[in-house]
Amino acid sequence: MLRAAVELFAERGFEQTTAGDIAERAGVTERTFFRHFADKREVLFDGSETMVRTTYDAILAAPADLSPLDAALAGVVAGGGLLEDRHDHAARRARIVAANPSLRERELLKLAAMTEKTAEALRRRGVGEPTADLAAHSAVTVFQVAVAAWVSTERPPTLATHIAQAAAALRSLG
Template sequence: MGRWEPNARGRLEQAALELYVECGYEQTPVAEITKRAGLTERTFFRHFADKREVLFSGSSTLEELCVGAVAAAPTTATPMEAVAAALDAAAGVFEERGDLVGLRQGVIDANAELRERELIKLASLSGALACALRDRGVDELDAGLTAEAAVAVLKVGFRRWVDGGRERPLRPLLTECFGRLRAASAQGAVGAG
C-alpha cells in the first residue's frame, strides 16, 4: 500500500457507514473500517479522533456555513430571515449528500451515545447562530430565542425529510416549518386568559 491514498477520508467515511449499518456502530472496530477502505488504522486516526467522529466530523464546517449565511443575509433581513438563510445553506449540503445523510441518521438513531452527541452538535449550532445574530446587532434574548427556534425547525424539517425517504426536497420542508412557526406565533397564547 502506498503512502498516499486518494480520497482516504471519503473512503473511510463510506466504509464506516456501510459497516455501522451492516453490523451496528458498537460492533464495528476501527480495524474493520480500515480493512474495508483498504487503508491503515494510522490513516484512520490521521483523519478522525475516534470512530464516532466519522459521523460528526462535518459539524464545524456546517456551523461555519450557517454562520456565514447569517452574516451574508441582507441588512434588512429579520433575525428569523437570517437564520432561515443559514438553514437553506445547510439544506443544500444535506441534499447533496442524500443517501449518506440518511444512512448516517439511521446509525445515530440506533445508538443512545450518538443521539447524545447529535444533541451536543445541535446545541453548538444554536450557540453559533445566536452569536452570529448578536454580531448583526440583535439583542441577546432575541438572538438566543431565534437560534433555538431555527434549530427546532432544522430538527423537525430534517426528520420529516429523512423519514419521508427524502422524496420531498429538504428546503421546502424547512420553509414549511418556518411558516408553521410564524403562524403559531401569530395566533397568540393558547389558553391564556
C-alpha cells in the same frame, strides 16, 4: 475510510464494529484512524464543521432588514443546501444515528454548536442577547424537525421546502 466505516455500521451496527475493523477494511492501522477522527463517532459527522460555517456566513450575508428569526432561518436554509443532493446518504446516515444513543448524543452536540454559531452571527448583526439565543434555538429546531421529515420520506421535495413548512408551523404557535 469514511466509506468503510459507514458500510460496517450499516452491516453490523455501530457497537458491533470496532475501530480496528474499520481500519482493516480501509487498509490502514487503527492508530491512523484515530489520527483522522477524534473518536469513532466523528466519522459520521464529517461535514458538520463546513455546514456550520456555511450557515454562519449566510446569516452575515443576509439582507439587513430581515428579522433575527428570518436571518437565522436563511442561514439554516443555506446550511441545509449542502445536503440537498445527498438525500440517500443522509437517510442512511440518519438510520444509523437513530439506532444508537451515543450517536444521537453527538448529533445533539453538533446541533448545539450550530445554535451557538448562529447566535453569534445574529449578535454580529446587532441582535440583543436573549433574542439572539432564542432565535438561534428556534431556527435550529426548525432545521432539526425539517431534516427529520425530509430523510424519512422516499421521494421528498427539497429540504428547503420542509424548512419553510416547519418555520410556518413555528410562527403559528402564538
